[in-house]
Amino acid sequence: MSERVVRIAAGQGFWGDWLEAPVRQVQGGPIDYLMMDYLAEVTMSIMQKQKSRDPRAGYARDFVPLMERILPEVVARGIRVTSNAGGVNPPGCAEAVLEVARRLGLGGKVRVGLVTGDDILGRLDQLIAAGHPLSDMETGRPLAEIRDKVLSANVYLGMAPIVEALRGGADVVITGRVTDTGLTLGPLVHEFGWPADDWDRIAAGTVAGHIIECGAQASGGNLLKGWRSVKGLADPGFPIIEASADGSFVVTKHPNTGGVVSVASVTEQLVYEMGDPRSYITPDGVADFTTIRLRQSGRDRVRVSGIRGGPRTPMLKVSIAYFYGYKAVGTLVYAWPEAYEKARAADRILRQRLKDLGLEFDQILTEFLGVDATHGRLAGKPHPDLPEVQLRIGVRARERAPVERFTREIAPLVLTGPPSVTGFAGGRPAVEEVVAYWPALIDRRQIEPGVRVEIVGA
């Protein structure tokens, strides 16, 4: 008896990931689903910034030319795509994909499942008035304190709308703020018909999603253990889940690709961004990472089993983006001899000038690249004969003016500060607007009735 296996391939681990990966996943061997995760916490704020400048923007634009490359083969082979590329504008993203389908002569052959209802920006005042404080999960402060600065508010939806879209016949499911793991769990629940309260299987599908949601980070990319022996990273195989109905699965990658799938590569990904391992909370359930069993079952094959889970919580997480203020980072490079000493002297001079100008900042942070930027004081005393050191100084303020003035104080150091300085060809540093993240919780009963799944055809 051959056991039925569903293959889910990771195509993107974040917005800006390797553009060839989804193409390789489609062409490199059999897959049933292509899962593309575009949304990190920071990503939503970036998309929001773009949408505020252009109302048609606000989704992962890379997704559209990518779909253009793979759509003919995806349609021909019946591969289905799940992606949260919709960002803060899923309808705009869906329309762009359908436009591509029409251009490729695939009109009528591509059905897009469009998931909306995660966006609650327009309901914030009503929710606050109804007694939902949407307090910051880290600080406990109520949202009312920054209400006038809020730019976007999106609830993390789970797998349910993806399952509904797939049941409705969608070939490509485009969502906004759906959890990374829901993009993998959704297809598994759809294919195997797992009940939504089969907590162990829900947890298993969630862990599968967590393993592949960061792309090649589970298959040899960014792998610390034995990094020198990881071969072929010029053409890394992105991870693929081969799932069985009982919830166990194998992590693998296509043959003839680089990287490695090992217990070490999967473990490093499992612990990535982990909180309490006993309760990995998603909208769909709570996975217990201390129950996961890993076993190398072949070359580039890791068998994952034993996963237990618990019931979902009554709350959903909300990702709120708000306008915080401004920041800028300036850099200069100081050369041997006494490179570090010169860079430190320059930092002191710059700070004195900022003080003399009466500029006020929430934060001034100095790092010396080559000395302490990555490990701080743990890096120990620098070698006295360092060939060069980069001075990197950043400022952050609620107002634009002091940050703007700071950006004009970097270049003058070249002629008015310590010697042997270079590396300023980039010109004045840019003033960046800071859109910050405010994580909160909301009762799911306030949200779920508003989630919509539409099937739109070309």
Add this chain to the structure above:
Amino acid sequence: MATGSQPGRKGRGRAKRSVVPPFRPTALRLLAHARSGDKGNTANVGLIALEPEYYPLLVKQVTPARVARHFKGMVSGVERFELPNLSALNFLLHDALDGGGTISLKTDAQGKVYSTALLRMEIPVPAALARRLRRE
């Protein structure tokens, strides 16, 4: 299962008393690999034993108090969780990222290299194992 600690609470004497023969201070990187990431202003470091038989040593020696001391001045507090099934410990390093996310001015705003910063620690290791690790 979480055990927590504030940095700098415990005196140094305690760590020293356990470093008696036949134990040798040994670089943690010879016993473990690691990956780190962020959740807001908190960095997490997953510390994974290079061999399953090293895991009990990590549990015993890489205590939240020692990790807090290691990162003193860089984080406000440390929590530790155990994953014996993966031979791994998970550490949460609070207030490690200058506000985190888009607010942070740090090069490592998302805590990607706190992993190797933790591996800079030294822990007391039985002398025979310490000798073997250094040879490898």
